[in-house]
Each structure stands twice: as structure tokens, then as C-alpha cells.
Amino acid sequence: MKVMVIGGAGYIGSHVVKALLDDGAKVVVYDDLSSGHKINLFPKAEFVEGNILDYDKLKQAMEQEIDAVVYLAAKKAVGESMENPELYAENNLIGAVNILNAMSKAKVKVLVFSSSAAVYGMPEYLPVDENHPLNPINFYGFTKLEMERLMKWYDMLRGIKYTSLRYFNAAGYDKSGAIKGRDSKPQNLLPIIKEVVDGKRECLMVFGNDYDTRDGTCVRDYVHVSDLADAHVKAIKRLLEGKPSAIYNLGTENGVTVKEVIAATERVTGKTLPVRFVGRRAGDPAVLVASSRKAEQELGWKPKYTSIEEIIRTEL
Ligand code: UD1
Numbered sequence: 001m002k003v004m005v006i007g008g009a010g011y012i013g014s015h016v017v018k019a020l021l022d023d024g025a026k027v028v029v030y031d032d033l034s035s036g037h038k039i040n041l042f043p044k045a046e047f048v049e050g051n052i053l054d055y056d057k058l059k060q061a062m063e064q065e066i067d068a069v070v071y072l073a074a075k076k077a078v079g080e081s082m083e084n085p086e087l088y089a090e091n092n093l094i095g096a097v098n099i100l101n102a103m104s105k106a107k108v109k110v111l112v113f114s115s116s117a118a119v120y121g122m123p124e125y126l127p128v129d130e131n132h133p134l135n136p137i138n139f140y141g142f143t144k145l146e147m148e149r150l151m152k153w154y155d156m157l158r159g160i161k162y163t164s165l166r167y168f169n170a171a172g173y174d175k176s177g178a179i180k181g182r183d184s185k186p187q188n189l190l191p192i193i194k195e196v197v198d199g200k201r202e203c204l205m206v207f208g209n210d211y212d213t214r215d216g217t218c219v220r221d222y223v224h225v226s227d228l229a230d231a232h233v234k235a236i237k238r239l240l241e242g243k244p245s246a247i248y249n250l251g252t253e254n255g256v257t258v259k260e261v262i263a264a265t266e267r268v269t270g271k272t273l274p275v276r277f278v279g280r281r282a283g284d285p286a287v288l289v290a291s292s293r294k295a296e297q298e299l300g301w302k303p304k305y306t307s308i309e310e311i312i313r314t315e316l
Pocket of ligand 1: 076077078116117118119138141167168169187188189190192204205206207208218219220258281284285288
């Protein structure tokens with residue numbers, strides 16, 4: 001099996017590449033290295049340096065024996081997507097159309113897409129399953145939902161089978177230490193905590209401690225990136241077996257508060273984490289927890305990392 005991983009030098013992409021190589025697949029990484037890292041590239045994988053907005057290059061790269069595409073390359077900062085929608089429309093929407101059109105031209109019939117819990121917006125019930133209403137409250141989530149809608153049409157009209165994986169809060173790093181590239185300007189909780197632990201940042205700002213949760217801070221479902229990677233391998237194989245297109249939530253079904261993340265970090269490091277409580281961040285739901293029952297039943301996927309402490313250990 002030969003898989004093209006678009007965005008394979010990025011955080012989740014490099015873990016997907018590793019999981020595919022470990023499973024014996026041939027891998028082609030397509031990445032423009034704008035946010036991905038050269039050190040995340042595996043020598044065993046072929047590398048094509050290219051941007052998803054470069055349609056001709058993308059199409060050319062796909063015109064070899066590719067069995068499946070994994071599409072991760074995207075802009076992913078929620079706040080930035082609200083300030084600069086043009087950038088997100090260009091990268092996440094035009095890029096998505098380019099990928100589908102290149103697949104259509106090159107006759108690649110299997111696509112696994114990196115979607116997000118952000119497609120749901122404010123949860124109306126918990127845990128959030130795949131039938132939950134889709135009301136993204138940020139432009140980033142909107143771009144993910146639009147790609148899901150596009151894929152449905154390319155399935156009907158061009159026979160491209162897809163699986164959309166709606167990640168909850170991706171966290172952690174490969175435990176063997178094989179993946180070293182880190183975001184230079186992290187936006188998410190765990191990479192920010194790592195910078196505080198490493199002394200690169202003075203303290204962690206906790207966004208709100210007056211939520212209606214067990215300790216006043218937001219609850220999230222942190223899922224280990226190696227578990228996410230494993231779901232991609234399973235999703236590709238399922239589609240190559242001829243199963244229909246599908247959408248799956250990927251989370252641990254385990255809600256953890258920001259304060260619990262801080263306490264777990266302190267247990268792992270044996271040190272007090274400098275913390276400052278500040279106001280709420282706009283657009284943050286109080287609680288976001290997945291139901292991943294469908295992925296378990298249909299993909300046979302079950303996360304191996306179930307405790308936040310284990311996940312943090314691999315992050316730091
Ligand atoms: C968001 C998106 C998610 C997306 C992810 C990737 C939503 C609902 N979720 O997750 O779909 O895939 O970003 O970027 O849009 N926090 C602090 N201090 C910090 C940073 C975070 O207190 O410095 C808190 C946040 O308020 C939140 C939790 O930590 O409660 C996790 O935040 P973050 O890691 O940014 O992820 P989400 O916003 O949950």
C-alpha cells in the first residue's frame with residue numbers, strides 16, 4: 001500500500017507517517033514546510049516539497065501509484081481564523097478543492113481527512129456523537145465542515161471514498177522520541193505548558209475559572225496523537241477493503257479540566273507550575289467530550305493512552 005500524506009511533516013502528520021511506516025506501508029510526504037519541520041521527515045518516506053495551492057505540482061505528485069491520500073495540511077489556529085478568514089479560506093478551502101480535483105484527475109479513490117470537533121460548535125448534549133448538530137462557531141471549524149460537504153459530493157460524483165476523522169484535543173508526542181519538531185508559536189494548552197516547564201514562558205494563563213464545571217475550569221477530551229495516527233491507518237485499510245465513506249469522532253471519552261491538567265503536570269515534573277488565572281477566552285465551550293463509540297465499533301479503534309498523566313509524560 002502506498003499512501004500520500006499531505007502535511008506529513010506537521011505535528012499529527014509526522015505521527016501518521018510513522019504509524020504507516022511501522023505498518024509496512026510506502027509513504028510519500030507532500031508538505032511545504034511552512035509549519036511542518038524537516039526534522040519530522042522520515043528517511044524511509046519519499047518527500048515532495050510542495051504547497052497545496054500549487055495544483056499542478058499536487059497533481060503531478062499524485063500521478064504515481066498512490067492507493068490513498070491522507071490530507072492534514074491546514075491552518076489550525078482558531079483565533080487566527082476569525083481575524084484572517086481570507087488566509088483560512090485560501091489554505092483550507094481552495095487547498096481542499098485542489099486536493100479533491102487532483103485525486104479525481106489522478107484517479108486516487110481513497111481519502112482520509114483530518115477534521116475537528118470544531119465542526120460541532122457549542123455542544124448541545126454530551127458526550128458529543130457524530131449525529132450532534134453541526135454549528136461551527138469559528139471560521140476554522142467552518143472550513144473543516146465545508147471539506148466534509150465537498151467530500152460527500154466527490155464520493156457521489158467521482159467515487160472518491162472518504163473518512164473524516166473529527167479529532168477532539170490532540171496531545172502528546174510519540175513516546176520513542178522519534179518526532180522532534182515543535183510549533184514555534186504554540187496555541188494549545190499542552191505545548192504551552194511545555195514552554196512553561198522548559199522556562200521559555202513565565203507562566204500558564206488559565207482562561208477562566210468560573211465555568212459550570214467541577215472546578216470552574218474548562219473540560220476537554222485530550223487524545224494522544226499516536227492513537228490518532230493509528231486511527232488513520234485503520235481508516236485507510238477499511239476504505240481499501242471497499243467499505244463506504246464514514247465520519248468518526250476520535251477522543252478518549254474522558255473529560256479533564258485545565259486544573260487537572262496542571263495537577264497532572266506537577267505530578268509528572270515534581271514541580272509547581274506557575275499559573276495565572278485570567279478571563280475566559282471567547283468561543284471556548286465549558287465542556288467538550290467525545291463519544292467515540294462509532295470509531296470503536298466500525299474501525300476497531302480504542303485509544304491506548306487513557307490517562308492525562310501518561311499523555312503529558314510524552315509531551316514534556
Ligand atoms: C481548539 C478547537 C479544536 C482544534 C484545536 C486545535 C474548538 C472548540 N476546539 O481546541 O477543534 O482542533 O483548537 O487548535 O474550537 N487554555 C488555557 N490557557 C492556554 C491555552 C488553553 O487555559 O494558554 C485552555 C482553553 O481555554 C481550553 C483548554 O485549555 O479550555 C484547551 O485549549 P486548546 O488547547 O487551545 O484547545 P481547544 O480550544 O479546546
